[in-house]
Amino acid sequence: MVAKCLLTGARVRLWGGDLHLCPFSCEDDELFVAYYASAEASCFDVLGWPRPCRTLDLFAEFRALTNGGGNQHGNGLIGALLHFGLPTIGAEEKEVMRDLAMRGGPWTAEETTQLLDYCESDVDAVLRLLPAILQAGGYSSADFCRAALRGRYMVAAGAVENYGIPLDVNLLNRLMRRWDDIKRQLVRAIDVDYGIYDGDRFVAARFERYLSRLHIPWPRLESGALRLDDETFHQQSRRYPEVAPVRELRHALGQLRLNDLAVGIDGRNRTILSAFRARTGRNQPSNSRFIFGPSVWLRSLIRPPEGRGLAYVDWSAQEIAIAGALSGDPLLWNAYESGDPYIAFAKQAGLAPTSATKATHPRERNACKEIFLGTGYGMSADGIAQKAGLHIEEARKLLLLHRETYRVFWDWAEDNVNRALLGMPLQTTFGWRIHYPPNCGKSINPRSILNWPMQANGAEMMRLAVSMAIEACLMVCAPIHDALLLEASVEEIDAQAEQLARIMGDASELVLGPGKRCRSDIKIVRYPDRFEDERGVVMFRKVMALLEAAERGLP
């Protein structure tokens, strides 16, 4: 470990056994500067050192400065140095040193010196980068404190990455051993009703014949070929439930590689959260290494260890709350506050009587829900009609009603798009920005800009909540979009989940403004039960039945 004091230039070089005590203060009158601080913070946790109170993470700041316009050299430390025309060590040299560190000990005295020199070169690089970033960012004192909030999250993210998510490793190992058999059996079990597979190969022509036989219309590419991407399958499955099993099967066969899951010897799934990687500032962990990737049935592998419990706490209808609060649209906020924004919209738009409920007007509510979800992404009437199973005229009418009912929101949303198209920056309530400078060469997608404030402010909410929860000594194992996964003993899990929900409410109020809080839902699982995502339950049961049959040697 190498550190330097910005004020005195004093240098600390520590190796191995020297690391038992933290050599500097981590109090709130010190500023800890790093590039990708979650790595350092994670290391501090392992060493038992205190976490730094104030952190400036130059990675997060570099991302904030270049978000949208992009940079030619990537987001790594070397990329940032090159971006500002600063000297850097070569990428190859960095690679060699990383390999040497990852090889593990014992290291010779010469290798030890080389590794410490490498660490010091990184520290010097951070020192060179700091003034460049401060100058480019033109930070006011408030901006600087907001940057420290981003650093605060990076430190908390290090703790989350260390905790990891507990898995049923025994079951994972059984699945991995039989996975090829299970895949073959899955094809047989599901394809018997469809006849579209040749072995484990999906045959588009057979699928086309199946669709024709059942008179199911299917979106096509310009070339005339069937659209076979997962999103199309997802939408079509909602309209024609008979094709849903085909989607599940394709997912399981095509994208799922159990070996890719990052599982430690203690049976916990740990992967880098990749904080601030998305343009919205959201985390972007690897889909294949993270258990909360797209194969939802796999989440049933999550199981608390003996004597422990897990709580999945998610903000409900977070995007609607953000849209209503930040646009200042009182009708939209009232719809959110009513507890059921979809039925509230149906009433506000005159589609349902004031006495309507989810039970009395399910069709109207579902249609309004699709409009809410679709408008967030600038979806067309055609897209919404497909998704909600409505006639296009119904979808057009509902879209118009949404625009008419929530005019204040739409004015705000369109102004955000205008701003981006003019080359002006957009920012969240805590200063995360996206900026497409004129002539940056990037084409701007108005649909993603429309949704950016909701996603980016949602990310702010999540970062504040994770920071506060980790500082309150809650064991947050993972952030998952608009939810947090918490672990505690079975005796404490209820109380701690309530505490986390309160923290998430506080974080939402910080983002949305005084008096505006986002509700949250709590789902608790206790050992020996396993976590379940309702979208993957049927598939998980199918897989389990096939696994048991394979283990019994049945065909």
Add this chain to the structure above:
Amino acid sequence: MNSNSNNNLDPPDPFDPKSLRIDPANDPGSGVKKLLLHVPVRKPHRQEFFRCRRDPDYRVPMAILELKEEREFYAVTPAVAADLAGEVRSVEMRICTSRSGAVFLWPVPLPAEDGRRNAWHETAREAAEHAETKWVRMSANMGAGCYDVSTAPDGLSDPNWPEHSFGDLLRLAFGKGRLIDAFEHPVLKRLRGE
């Protein structure tokens, strides 16, 4: 007491997120404005809620000529209208806006000079009157031979009226050849079969 006075003397924590929130309400916006380049002349669609501007400066009695097939309205100057009794009708032209912000001029029929009553016209005038203070929807009731008028629940935001004067709005609607101010106007020639 000591602790209270100490607290009062403590400087605020600059890192407290509460003090760092950027309030979107203070955002001046992009400054982009939509230009109003055309104002259609039509009656409100049966599926739209609309408002009529209450300001007396934004309404005017006038004569109009309607080409039914083309669904086109022409403003007719009083001098010309006087000689076109069978073709033109008297209306009160009013500025309206829909919930989605579409601005249009509505030719609201005026009472007939001979005193004959027309339920369509009467209910249209009543709809316009209600639309001065409430969001209103107007739909034809063929069985009853009049318009049904529905009002939206209270609480909807008031319309954003365009900044233009009524004269400018009339120019946007009738400026491009839609004003009949002479018997040689092409529309009148066509009606005369010339």
